[in-house]
Amino acid sequence: MTNLSQDKASLLEVDGLSVEYRLKGVSLRAIDRVSFALQAGEAVGLVGESGSGKTTTAMAIAGLLSPNARVSGGQVRYRGNLLPIDNDAAMRPHRWTETSVVFQGAMNALNPVHRIIKQIAEPCILKLGMSRAEATARARELLELVGIPTDRGTAYPHELSGGMRQRVMIAMALACRPSIIIGDEPTTALDVITQAQILKLLGKLRSQLNLALILITHDLSVVAESCDRVMIMYAGRIVEDGTVAEIFAKPKHPYTRLLIESIPNPASGIRIIRPIPGDPPNLMNRPSGCAFHPRCPSATGVCTTEVPSLEKFGWGRVACHLHRSSQEGRVAVHA
Amino acid sequence: MPDTSDILSLESLKVHFPIQGGLFDRVLGRSAGAVRAADGVDLNIGRGEIVALVGESGSGKTTVGRVITKLAQPTGGRLLFEGRDMTSAKGFSALRPYRRRVQMIFQDAYQALNPRHTVFDSVAEPLRSLRLVKNHAQLTERVSEALSAAGLNPPGDFFARFPHELSGGQRQRVVIAGALAVKPELIVADEPVSMLDVSIRAQILQVLVDLRAKHNMALLFITHDLPLAWLIADRIAVLYLGRLVEIGSADDITFNPRHPYTVALRNATPQIRSDASRFELPALQGEVPSAARVPKGCRFHPRCPLAFDRCKEEEPPAIEVGPQHMSACWLPTSGAKAGLSTPNLKSADHGSV
Numbered sequence: 001m002t003n004l005s006q007d008k009a010s011l012l013e014v015d016g017l018s019v020e021y022r023l024k025g026v027s028l029r030a031i032d033r034v035s036f037a038l039q040a041g042e043a044v045g046l047v048g049e050s051g052s053g054k055t056t057t058a059m060a061i062a063g064l065l066s067p068n069a070r071v072s073g074g075q076v077r078y079r080g081n082l083l084p085i086d087n088d089a090a091m092r093p094h095r096w097t098e099t100s101v102v103f104q105g106a107m108n109a110l111n112p113v114h115r116i117i118k119q120i121a122e123p124c125i126l127k128l129g130m131s132r133a134e135a136t137a138r139a140r141e142l143l144e145l146v147g148i149p150t151d152r153g154t155a156y157p158h159e160l161s162g163g164m165r166q167r168v169m170i171a172m173a174l175a176c177r178p179s180i181i182i183g184d185e186p187t188t189a190l191d192v193i194t195q196a197q198i199l200k201l202l203g204k205l206r207s208q209l210n211l212a213l214i215l216i217t218h219d220l221s222v223v224a225e226s227c228d229r230v231m232i233m234y235a236g237r238i239v240e241d242g243t244v245a246e247i248f249a250k251p252k253h254p255y256t257r258l259l260i261e262s263i264p265n266p267a268s269g270i271r272i273i274r275p276i277p278g279d280p281p282n283l284m285n286r287p288s289g290c291a292f293h294p295r296c297p298s299a300t301g302v303c304t305t306e307v308p309s310l311e312k313f314g315w316g317r318v319a320c321h322l323h324r325s326s327q328e329g330r331v332a333v334h335a
Numbered sequence: 336m337p338d339t340s341d342i343l344s345l346e347s348l349k350v351h352f353p354i355q356g357g358l359f360d361r362v363l364g365r366s367a368g369a370v371r372a373a374d375g376v377d378l379n380i381g382r383g384e385i386v387a388l389v390g391e392s393g394s395g396k397t398t399v400g401r402v403i404t405k406l407a408q409p410t411g412g413r414l415l416f417e418g419r420d421m422t423s424a425k426g427f428s429a430l431r432p433y434r435r436r437v438q439m440i441f442q443d444a445y446q447a448l449n450p451r452h453t454v455f456d457s458v459a460e461p462l463r464s465l466r467l468v469k470n471h472a473q474l475t476e477r478v479s480e481a482l483s484a485a486g487l488n489p490p491g492d493f494f495a496r497f498p499h500e501l502s503g504g505q506r507q508r509v510v511i512a513g514a515l516a517v518k519p520e521l522i523v524a525d526e527p528v529s530m531l532d533v534s535i536r537a538q539i540l541q542v543l544v545d546l547r548a549k550h551n552m553a554l555l556f557i558t559h560d561l562p563l564a565w566l567i568a569d570r571i572a573v574l575y576l577g578r579l580v581e582i583g584s585a586d587d588i589t590f591n592p593r594h595p596y597t598v599a600l601r602n603a604t605p606q607i608r609s610d611a612s613r614f615e616l617p618a619l620q621g622e623v624p625s626a627a628r629v630p631k632g633c634r635f636h637p638r639c640p641l642a643f644d645r646c647k648e649e650e651p652p653a654i655e656v657g658p659q660h661m662s663a664c665w666l667p668t669s670g671a672k673a674g675l676s677t678p679n680l681k682s683a684d685h686g687s688v
Contacts, residue, residue, distance in 0.1 A: 275537035
């Protein structure tokens with residue numbers, strides 16, 4: 001099982017990361033003191049609804065924040081070295097060679113007027129200083145790795161199906177042998193059977209190349225099938241972190257529990273629609289205390305006033321007033 | 336199924352979109368072929384019944400929905416509403432009574448709502464155009480009723496709002512309210528929750544299920560998500576390349592699928608489950624072929640791990656494999672050689688339902 005403790009030398013350490021967006025003169029905190037560590041070869045699912053900050057977290061790590069975003073606190077360390085995540089030029093040597101991103105819409109991310117083999121060879125030339133011939137040979141290798149027949153390399157993106165295009169994206173991401181792949185909803189636009197093929201491919205590559213994977217998704221069931229560990233985000237904060245097995249069997253945070261219950265799961269045999277009441281939080285008007293309290297069936301007085309900190313709980317972490325570790329002298333209150 | 340009479344039935348419905356050929360083809364009078372979006376679909380929906388139509392993109396599920404709501408014209412087969420042939424009904428006035436009784440909910444609530452119309456106007460639009468109200472007081476009453484049934488309370492608060500002022504879930508509720516306002520007996524919902532956040536999905540599903548309970552409204556729920564179909568529907572119909580490959584009760588399709596495609600779809604669907612609940616069938620390779628080049632014989636045979644000679648030659652008819660359970664597959668006739676009909680394919684979680 002994955003080791004969740006952060007004392008070991010981690011591949012990536014995110015510490016107290018906060019990011020703000022400037023919108024029409026208003027400053028909007030998208031993520032708030034996000035901390036976690038990622039081990040080499042580990043697959044972590046970053047799960048949350050739109051606006052929860054999952055994409056902002058991942059883009060900050062890759063140094064790909066939009067121009068109106070500002071890192072307002074915290075730091076990110078890669079193999080112990082501080083990453084200049086708010087400096088685009090300084091991040092350039094890191095991207096592709098250490099951290100690569102696979103985006104959601106492969107059609108928009110690929111250049112429509114270049115053959116795919118040329119596009120895969122591109123980062124090898126620019127980043128690794130290969131000659132065109134070397135890079136093309138490497139691109140062939142990569143096509144084979146992601147399961148595209150090498151003679152399809154001369155195809156243009158529009159000639160490929162959605163699944164094939166996503167494979168091309170993965171091949172490009174792997175071109176410079178990174179240690180971390182960030183998948184931003186990499187299978188959301190795909191059909192289920194194609195999605196299963198892509199997830200299987202990612203799993204295979206992960207063990208073959210000892211890749212760490214940060215999978216951003218809104219779909220908990222995708223995480224259940226492809227990750228070791230899952231972090232649940234709500235209104236810009238991590239509210240729960242734990243192994244997939246642990247979280248699906250025994251969710252601690254009420255939000256996690258309600259989220260799992262709201263997913264239709266034939267294996268459970270429970271055929272009842274169980275909605276989460278209320279609306280997703282508005283970041284312009286963030287609820288006081290625990291951001292989930294207006295929707296939480298177990299909320300008490302303290303939840304409306306005090307922001308719960310993310311604390312160690314068992315093997316994982318949880319940010320909820322109902323689950324405070326008793327070692328700190330507080331009484332553990334169970335719902 | 337509360338009532339035995341069907342509100343709607345499709346009889347070998349076909350929608351073929353002709354492919355525009357080149358000049359050469361036209362001079363020679365040659366046809367460039369057709370995209371067979373729907374290619375012989377038989378489906379019936381009972382009063383107050385919820386039927387889920389499940390398929391991947393390109394399976395023709397949206398086309399079937401558009402034919403039912405008269406937004407697409409079939410090129411073959413029949414569309415019967417309460418036994419009356421509606422296949423060739425055309426024109427605004429001829430379709431007015433039909434539109435009052437059959438409504439559609441689209442996937443993308445952003446595009447389905449006019450950004451310049453207030454919520455009130457969007458919901459009032461069908462009532463006005465179908466001339467269902469006599470005066471403004473009546474109109475306000477019907478709009479309030481619909482908004483409140485769709486879960487927008489108090490309705491008055493939403494009258495003057497514009498789509499951009501609403502959240503995604505609220506927008507989808509407005510779209511639903513628009514469909515409800517005319518008190519239809521059948522709603523075709525095309526992926527109504529796939530654009531919504533997970534925590535909001537269940538709320539919208541609840542609204543749809545409540546409508547059936549309160550008004551005995553029938554629902555054709557179009558989705559690509561098998562577990563979602565299981566949650567909401569009485570029966571599930573699985574569509575592949577324009578043809579139904581399997582239809583049966585939600586539980587039968589989910590726990591006792593008989594068509595290899597349904598099994599593959601179920602296996603590929605990510606779920607929170609133990610591996611024991613997977614059926615024994617290798618994962619599918621490749622992708623759905625183009626509907627312009629439908630394979631000969633069983634259209635699934637090139638990807639089917641269990642295909643045998645007959646599958647390459649003859650298209651299988653829908654064969655009864657259980658009560659109210661049909662599968663368009665030759666396997667049951669093959670003496671169950673490698674079969675999906677053998678008990679070794681029972682799912683581990685079968686007993687839990």
